[in-house]
Amino acid sequence: MIAALANPQRFMAFSRWAAPALGALAAVTIMTGLLLGFSAPEDYQQGDTVRIMFIHVPAAWTGMFAYACLGGASFFSLVFRHALADAAARACAPLGAAFTGLALVTGSLWGKPMWGAWWVWDARLTSVLVLFLLYIGYMALQAALEDEAKADRASAILALVGLVNLPIIHFSVMWWNTLHQGESVFRKGGSTLAPVYLWPLLIMGVGYLALFGALWLVRTRAEVWRRRARALALKAAG
Amino acid sequence: MALDLDMGKYAVFVWPAYAVTAVVLAAMIADSLARARRWRRQVERREADTDKPR
Numbered sequence: 001m002i003a004a005l006a007n008p009q010r011f012m013a014f015s016r017w018a019a020p021a022l023g024a025l026a027a028v029t030i031m032t033g034l035l036l037g038f039s040a041p042e043d044y045q046q047g048d049t050v051r052i053m054f055i056h057v058p059a060a061w062t063g064m065f066a067y068a069c070l071g072g073a074s075f076f077s078l079v080f081r082h083a084l085a086d087a088a089a090r091a092c093a094p095l096g097a098a099f100t101g102l103a104l105v106t107g108s109l110w111g112k113p114m115w116g117a118w119w120v121w122d123a124r125l126t127s128v129l130v131l132f133l134l135y136i137g138y139m140a141l142q143a144a145l146e147d148e149a150k151a152d153r154a155s156a157i158l159a160l161v162g163l164v165n166l167p168i169i170h171f172s173v174m175w176w177n178t179l180h181q182g183e184s185v186f187r188k189g190g191s192t193l194a195p196v197y198l199w200p201l202l203i204m205g206v207g208y209l210a211l212f213g214a215l216w217l218v219r220t221r222a223e224v225w226r227r228r229a230r231a232l233a234l235k236a237a238g
Numbered sequence: 239m240a241l242d243l244d245m246g247k248y249a250v251f252v253w254p255a256y257a258v259t260a261v262v263l264a265a266m267i268a269d270s271l272a273r274a275r276r277w278r279r280q281v282e283r284r285e286a287d288t289d290k291p292r
Contacts, residue, residue: 038241048245051252055259098266102259109255113248211263218270225277232284 008084008224015217022214029207037200052110054200057185058208060103060128064166066096066212067131070138071163074156084220086152087227089159090142091219095212097135103128115179123172124180127165134162 033054043050070092076085107125108118119125138155145151173182184192191198245252 035241038243040242042242048242048248048252051245052255055255059259095266095270098262102262105258106255109251109258113251211267215266215270218274222270222274222277225274225281229277229280229284232281232288236284236288 011084012221012224015221019214019217019221022210022217026207026211026214029203029210033200033204033207036203040196040200043197046114049110049113050197052106053197054204056103056106056110057201058205059099059106061205062208062212063096063100063103063128063131064169065209066092066099066216067134067159067162067166069216070096070159071166074159077152077156078160083227084224086156087223088216088220089152089156091223092216093135093138093142095215095219097132097139099208099212100128100132100135104132120179122178122180123176124169124178127169127172130165131162131169134158134165138162 037051037054040050042048070089073085073089073092076082077089104125107128111120112118138158141155141158142151145154172178173180185198185201193201
């Protein structure tokens, strides 16, 4: 599928319907998740703050998923020198940064009432902050280099190096003693969450990922057009 | 299914979390769509220019 979509024309034809389809899926699942989330009972320990989970955890999942996509696109850009991969990588970074930022802010608003602190330098929080800074560094590097081809290559290398942070985030709660809770959804022996919380969480997760997918396609389309407009402008000038 | 929108003493944490999320997601959607529209129009304009006989 990736090979077929590497053709920009085919990508534009595919994304033209895939982006609105994913957007519609996101709207339906997020609405459903919110309705289920706000009709679930209060948690016996966390009270109403448990509802922050339905936006905090999906934001963190999506921030990490987006980085995996950024790494994948950067790999294709470096190995196959494909223009569409460059466009996809450039389109991905601001979205990943936004989702990761949301995970940090909503987590802080959950940490204050439950832990008594807005922020602690624990391994999970710190590694997610590093993820956010990787996105910012990636975008800053691209903005700093005037030659776009050079900027694409340099930032792709940065993105690939940063991939090492993803397993660190995932395993941080096992490798270190953290204040952040351990794995509770995707773990051996099944989830420890009660179904009334697990379902809205999973549905919101699908919604966030679908929203990311839709916006990634839209922004990649924008980037393809931007490059085409630049090429046309150069041709007209020359 | 009854919605529970009374967040009690935690309202000051729950609603800001949802508000920030709503604002960021809305901004992301608006920016992405605006960007796509702007560059598609640029391409269309430039293509129309080059097609014109001189």
